[in-house]
Amino acid sequence: MDGNALTGGFADAPVQSAHAFRAALNALARPGRIERISGAEAPAPVSPAAATLLLTLCDAETPLHLAGDHDKQPVRDWIAFHIGAPLVGRSHAMFALGTWPALTPLDAFPVGTPEYPDRSTTLIVEMDALAATGARLTGPGIETEAHLALPDIAPFRANHARFPLGLDSLFTAGDRIAGLPRSTNVEAG
Amino acid sequence: MTDQAYNFAYLDEQTKRMIRRAILKGVAIPGYQVPFASREMPMPYGWGTGGVQVSAACLTPSDTFKVIDQGADDTTNAVSIRKFFERTAQVATTEHTAEATVIQTRHRIPEAPLGEDQILVYQVPIPEPLRFLEPRETETRKMHSLEEYGLMHVKLYEDIARHGHIATSYAYPVKVEGRYVMDPSPIPKFDNPKLEMAAIQLFGAGREQRIYAIPPYTRVVSLDFEDHPFDPSKADHPCDLCGADHTYLDEVIVDDAGGRMFVCSDTDYCAGRQAAGHRGRLSEEDAA
Numbered sequence: 001m002d003g004n005a006l007t008g009g010f011a012d013a014p015v016q017s018a019h020a021f022r023a024a025l026n027a028l029a030r031p032g033r034i035e036r037i038s039g040a041e042a043p044a045p046v047s048p049a050a051a052t053l054l055l056t057l058c059d060a061e062t063p064l065h066l067a068g069d070h071d072k073q074p075v076r077d078w079i080a081f082h083i084g085a086p087l088v089g090r091s092h093a094m095f096a097l098g099t100w101p102a103l104t105p106l107d108a109f110p111v112g113t114p115e116y117p118d119r120s121t122t123l124i125v126e127m128d129a130l131a132a133t134g135a136r137l138t139g140p141g142i143e144t145e146a147h148l149a150l151p152d153i154a155p156f157r158a159n160h161a162r163f164p165l166g167l168d169s170l171f172t173a174g175d176r177i178a179g180l181p182r183s184t185n186v187e188a189g
Numbered sequence: 190m191t192d193q194a195y196n197f198a199y200l201d202e203q204t205k206r207m208i209r210r211a212i213l214k215g216v217a218i219p220g221y222q223v224p225f226a227s228r229e230m231p232m233p234y235g236w237g238t239g240g241v242q243v244s245a246a247c248l249t250p251s252d253t254f255k256v257i258d259q260g261a262d263d264t265t266n267a268v269s270i271r272k273f274f275e276r277t278a279q280v281a282t283t284e285h286t287a288e289a290t291v292i293q294t295r296h297r298i299p300e301a302p303l304g305e306d307q308i309l310v311y312q313v314p315i316p317e318p319l320r321f322l323e324p325r326e327t328e329t330r331k332m333h334s335l336e337e338y339g340l341m342h343v344k345l346y347e348d349i350a351r352h353g354h355i356a357t358s359y360a361y362p363v364k365v366e367g368r369y370v371m372d373p374s375p376i377p378k379f380d381n382p383k384l385e386m387a388a389i390q391l392f393g394a395g396r397e398q399r400i401y402a403i404p405p406y407t408r409v410v411s412l413d414f415e416d417h418p419f420d421p422s423k424a425d426h427p428c429d430l431c432g433a434d435h436t437y438l439d440e441v442i443v444d445d446a447g448g449r450m451f452v453c454s455d456t457d458y459c460a461g462r463q464a465a466g467h468r469g470r471l472s473e474e475d476a477a
Binding site for chain 2: 013014015017018019021022024025026028029030056057058059061062113114115116117118120122139140141142143163164168181182183
């Protein structure tokens, strides 16, 4: 473990995590809206937004899956020191972190059960950039329609078709975050 | 003055993370009751411990916090919860609906429309709308999973058979986004149409350990029948203090001779109207 694993946490955890949670709540409650979220720095390739989300939502009670390039030793060390989340395979993940190509296919992630649809994975999808263009979003949290540049369309349509089961996604890029819950209907923009 | 003996907003960080995860799942599945590990709070169950825990998980120091109990800012429950967060978090508090960013409520939705930058937190006693029809949690959970809500319509039908109309006047069941039947907490059915709003609505039931949510602009339909459509009724009077004929009213007995008055249950809305010059039947300058 090198020294980087010990840095990059919150300086004032209660206040910074409260602001970060409000950004995440706004993002998920208003799909397509891009919020700012920052405060934490994790080793590359984890974005500040994703690092802040991990510190805000994850702890020793939340099994976490690291996909693709995000599954490397400096990141594992940082998570071990700051969060303590058990690192698991897809089928046991409460949260999953990675780029879209690394996270797909989504089949192995738990989507909840009919009686407990909340027992499903939340995906933290690292993006190059977030933009309010492209795919057309409608549903809860959206007054008429919203647009968000998604990495794909079909998997999100299939995910929505299973409602109330399904995965919920938070997209991160730099210090920005956007949300796409399973309740959102996605169409090609 | 913040009490340094407590963590910001009273709860420890691990508890807040757990509550925040439950809130996010609730937002993703509108109307579905997410189980959460409700904590002991320094107030008894039934005094808003669910709402307090949800508020504690949401508040930031830059928020302005308002608490209402049956529409009023100045009742015991509202005053003590407001003081609780003044002491344990650095939040500003207000009685004005428009100035608040987080509003915790017991049994009312404010009369003034809420905006996009606001969060409404409900205190919920019994989150399960089917509980008085089916006492077993295992069964109600199955009924929600199968979307088996016939029993609720039978209950409303029995109301009509016995009373000639749907007699349920508060905690009137709603269907959220065409999927989950939800208890909107014991708000008067007059408030049900307001459940479709621009603000985020979060519901916390402390004793029953459930959190649920309605994201902004979500479709919320009060259950009814074609020949007995939903009727958001209220007392057929104007407010005796501000003259409003479009607000939910409390009936107050004012003497031993059966005298009574009707006043807005939303104290801030009523005071705002009076300040703007609106007068009712018993306004002071008329009575003097």
